[in-house]
Amino acid sequence: MPHLDRSLIAEAPAFSGLDGAALDDILAHAQSFRIPKGEVAFRQGEPAEKFFLLLHGRLRVTRLNPQGQQMVVRFVNPDDMFGVAMAIQCDIYPGTATAAVDSLALSWPNSLWAGMIARYPALAVNAMRALGARLQDSQQRILDLSTQKVEQRIAGAVLQLAHQAGRPSEEGVKIDFPLSRQDLAEMTASTLHTVSRTLSAWEAFGLVECGRQRLTVRNEEGLQAIAKGVESE
Amino acid sequence: MPHLDRSLIAEAPAFSGLDGAALDDILAHAQSFRIPKGEVAFRQGEPAEKFFLLLHGRLRVTRLNPQGQQMVVRFVNPDDMFGVAMAIQCDIYPGTATAAVDSLALSWPNSLWAGMIARYPALAVNAMRALGARLQDSQQRILDLSTQKVEQRIAGAVLQLAHQAGRPSEEGVKIDFPLSRQDLAEMTASTLHTVSRTLSAWEAFGLVECGRQRLTVRNEEGLQAIAKGVESE
DNA sequence: AACCAAGTTTGCGCGCCGACAAACAGACGC
DNA sequence: GCGTCTGTTTGTCGGCGCGCAAACTTGGTT
Numbered sequence: 001m002p003h004l005d006r007s008l009i010a011e012a013p014a015f016s017g018l019d020g021a022a023l024d025d026i027l028a029h030a031q032s033f034r035i036p037k038g039e040v041a042f043r044q045g046e047p048a049e050k051f052f053l054l055l056h057g058r059l060r061v062t063r064l065n066p067q068g069q070q071m072v073v074r075f076v077n078p079d080d081m082f083g084v085a086m087a088i089q090c091d092i093y094p095g096t097a098t099a100a101v102d103s104l105a106l107s108w109p110n111s112l113w114a115g116m117i118a119r120y121p122a123l124a125v126n127a128m129r130a131l132g133a134r135l136q137d138s139q140q141r142i143l144d145l146s147t148q149k150v151e152q153r154i155a156g157a158v159l160q161l162a163h164q165a166g167r168p169s170e171e172g173v174k175i176d177f178p179l180s181r182q183d184l185a186e187m188t189a190s191t192l193h194t195v196s197r198t199l200s201a202w203e204a205f206g207l208v209e210c211g212r213q214r215l216t217v218r219n220e221e222g223l224q225a226i227a228k229g230v231e232s233e
Numbered sequence: 234m235p236h237l238d239r240s241l242i243a244e245a246p247a248f249s250g251l252d253g254a255a256l257d258d259i260l261a262h263a264q265s266f267r268i269p270k271g272e273v274a275f276r277q278g279e280p281a282e283k284f285f286l287l288l289h290g291r292l293r294v295t296r297l298n299p300q301g302q303q304m305v306v307r308f309v310n311p312d313d314m315f316g317v318a319m320a321i322q323c324d325i326y327p328g329t330a331t332a333a334v335d336s337l338a339l340s341w342p343n344s345l346w347a348g349m350i351a352r353y354p355a356l357a358v359n360a361m362r363a364l365g366a367r368l369q370d371s372q373q374r375i376l377d378l379s380t381q382k383v384e385q386r387i388a389g390a391v392l393q394l395a396h397q398a399g400r401p402s403e404e405g406v407k408i409d410f411p412l413s414r415q416d417l418a419e420m421t422a423s424t425l426h427t428v429s430r431t432l433s434a435w436e437a438f439g440l441v442e443c444g445r446q447r448l449t450v451r452n453e454e455g456l457q458a459i460a461k462g463v464e465s466e
Numbered sequence: 467a468a469c470c471a472a473g474t475t476t477g478c479g480c481g482c483c484g485a486c487a488a489a490c491a492g493a494c495g496c
Numbered sequence: 497g498c499g500t501c502t503g504t505t506t507g508t509c510g511g512c513g514c515g516c517a518a519a520c521t522t523g524g525t526t
Contacts, residue, residue, distance in 0.1 A: 063372065067462060069380040073372055088365020094372070117357070124350070124357040131364045132321020138371035139296065139306055139327070145378045146422035147302040150483070180503065189379035191484060196505060212492060212503060229300060383513065413473065424514060429475060445473060445522060 004030060008055060009106070012079040014130065017122035026116065030106040035059070041083065041097040041105060048085035048093050050107040054078050057103025058165065058177040062186070063095040072186040074134070075100070075177075077164055086110040087127055100177045145189055148229070153188040154198050155227035158208070162217045171209075171218060178213035237263060242339070245286060245312040247363065250355035259349065263339040268292070274316065274330040274338060281318035281326050283340040287311050290336020291398065291410040295419070296328040305419040307367070308333070308410075310397055319343040320360055333410045378422055381462070386421040387431050388460035391441070395450045404442075404451060411446035 006023040009015050015023060032055070035041050041052060044064060059076035073095050076082045085093050108116075117124045144153055158175075166173035181192040181199070188195070199215075202208045207223055209216040217223060239256040242248050248256060265288070268274050274285060277297060292309035306328050309315045318326050341349075350357045377386055391408075399406035414425040414432070421428070432448075435441045440456055442449040450456060 063376055065376050065380050067380065069376075071376050071379045073375075087361055088368065089362045090365070090369070094369060118354065121351065121354065121357070124354070124361065128320055128357065128361055128364065129322045131361065131368060132323070135321065135364060135368045135371060136323070136327060138368060138375060142306075142371060142374055142378065142422075143296055143298050143302075143304050145375065146304045146419075147298050147300065181505095182503080186379075189375075192504080193485085193506085194483060196503095197483095200505070414475095415473085425474080426476085426515085427513060429473095430513095433475070 004032060004106075009053060012053060012081075014053065014079075014081045014123070014126050016126060018120055022120050026108075026120075027106075029112055030108055032104065032106050035099040035103045035105060037099050037102050039099055041099070042093045044093055044096045046093050048083065048091055049110055050083060051081065051086060051110060051113065052083045052097075052108075053081050053106045055104045055106060057105075058100040059097045059103060060100050060183065061095045061097050070186055071189070072183055074137075075161070075165065081127070081130060083107075084127065084131075086113050087131070100179075150188065150190050150194055151198055152227050152229055154184060154190065154195060155223045157184055157187045158215065158217065159220065159223055159227060161215075162220070166217070169216065172216045173220065174214070174216040179215055180213050237265060237339075241288060242286060245314075247286065247312075247314045247356070247359050249359060251353055255353050259341075259353075260339075262345055263341055265337065265339050268332040268336045268338060270332050270335050272332055274332070275326045277326055277329045279326050281316065281324055282343055283316060284314065284319060284343060284346065285316045285330075285341075286314050286339045288337045288339060290338075291333040292330045292336060293333050293416065294328045294330050303419055304422070305416055307370075308394070308398065314360070314363060316340075317360065317364075319346055320364070333412075383421065383423050383427055384431055385460050385462055387417060387423065387428060388456045390417055390420045391448065391450060392453070392456055392460060394448075395453070399450070402449065405449045406453065407449040408447070412448055413446050 004027045006020060006027060009027065010023060015026070018026070030053075035057070041059065042048070042050075044062075054076050056078055058078075059082065061073040061076060061082065062070050063073050064070050076097065082097055083093060085091070117127075144156060148156070161175050161179065162173045165175055165177060167176045168174075181195045184190075184195045184199075185192045199208060199210050202223075203210055205222070207217075207219045207226075209218055237260045239253060239260055242256060242260065248259065251259070263286075268290065274292065275281070275283075277295075287309050289311055291311075292315060294306040294309060294315065295303050296306050297303050309330065315330055316326060318324070350360075377389060381389070394408050394412065395406045398408055398410060400409045401407075414428045417423075417428045418425045432441060432443050435456075436443055438455070440450075440452045440459075442451055
């Protein structure tokens with residue numbers, strides 16, 4: 001009897017198509033651990049020794065260039081795998097994963113990956129799908145960076161966040177983890193100043209409601225119009 | 234005895250780790266076809282029915298946004314797989330693949346993919362590695378777009394092209410397929426005007442030598458210095 | 467050889483948005 | 497309550513590089 005219940009991971013897309021015995025087997029080798037807010041699961045450049053599944057919370061994955069400038073690569077949501085550097089033949093982590101809120105994750109040593117795929121081929125298929133989705137996402141982001149204006153990109157980022165981490169509240173969809181202007185700037189290749197100005201303008205129009213590290217989307221259609229490039233004049 | 238010789242694909246990373254019988258089996262289901270310069274292998278939005286391996290030539294993969302603006306996603310080199318939409322659970326091609334020069338490719342119907350991975354697990358590992366490399370690449374490009382100036386990005390793109398499609402010539406590394414200013418602009422989120430100006434300036438400094446759709450790198454270190462952000466004043 | 471189309475060069479002006487600066491506002495600890 | 501720290505707002509300025517326009521060059525075609 002495993003000390004972790006299989007229901008923890010049964011819902012994760014990464015493990016879909018696996019039966020109960022497989023889940024138990026996989027869980028038997030997993031280790032669970034907490035990541036307090038602000039702490040990191042791994043740092044860019046460290047040797048990649050483990051891969052992870054987020055059970056609860058939210059992580060921000062960032063990447064630094066040699067000049068020290070930083071960007072937000074993605075946010076990790078519950079049931080997402082992360083730190084899968086070895087799946088792509090990388091021996092060091094290409095980014096840093098920081099907890100945006102207190103989080104809980106499972107980890108497995110990298111050495112188990114090959115055996116797990118061999119034993120459960122569905123894992124490879126799921127992992128490939130996840131990678132593919134992230135690739136699509138990255139390419140879309142490149143296209144957006146190339147062709148859209150800052151305001152459109154910020155709108156797109158906010159909509160995406162509302163979609164993947166939004167929680168319906170009294171009036172509008174609230175993003176339920178601390179999100180600073182700086183974070184949005186690093187997601188959209190902008191600056192916190194521009195993001196701040198933009199959000200203020202949107203707030204004046206009733207499109208969003210924002211506070212310190214908090215953001216609520218009040219008018220999703222309006223933001224979508226901005227993201228699509230509809231001029232408001 | 235297959236009508237295609239296994240040596241055609243034996244060198245491709247996608248098929249590394251497979252034995253001769255497996256290669257023959259895979260080749261038996263492949264179809265070869267020519268793509269004349271300027272023609273497309275598939276178009277963005279078409280239902281994805283095949284996946285491909287480039288034998289010879291060079292393809293340019295582009296992507297359009299809803300507003301009709303275009304970017305260059307990547308160049309496909311010989312021995313690269315392309316159009317692997319189904320590997321990532323996509324039922325339409327997310328981009329358009331156009332031949333930059335007369336090219337030759339193999340294709341397989343998508344329906345064979347699942348069976349091929351099941352029979353030859355090394356295929357899944359190779360595919361995942363390739364996807365991972367492309368993901369790394371995309372994320373690096375996002376970081377570059379976010380943090381670098383246009384001139385640095387152009388230098389980076391030229392260096393990358395010289396590396397993956399360069400052929401040493403009399404003086405310098407020559408990119409051996411037709412590459413327009415517009416292409417470079419769509420790779421670097423810039424405009425052909427800016428690219429033209431930049432290349433002209435570089436040529437004056439002896440860093441490159443350029444003609445109509447042709448480009449030779451004469452001073453790789455110089456370009457690397459620009460790419461890294463060293464100011465020349 | 468003459469023509470044509472596609473690709474390239476170059477000039478000019480303006481606008482977006484980044485850089486800098488300084489004040490402001492919550493959150494937290496004591 | 498007070499002080500501090502982090503995150504946010506707002507103003508001003510300037511420059512990079514895009515948009516537009518027009519001339520030029522070169523390779524291919526008939």
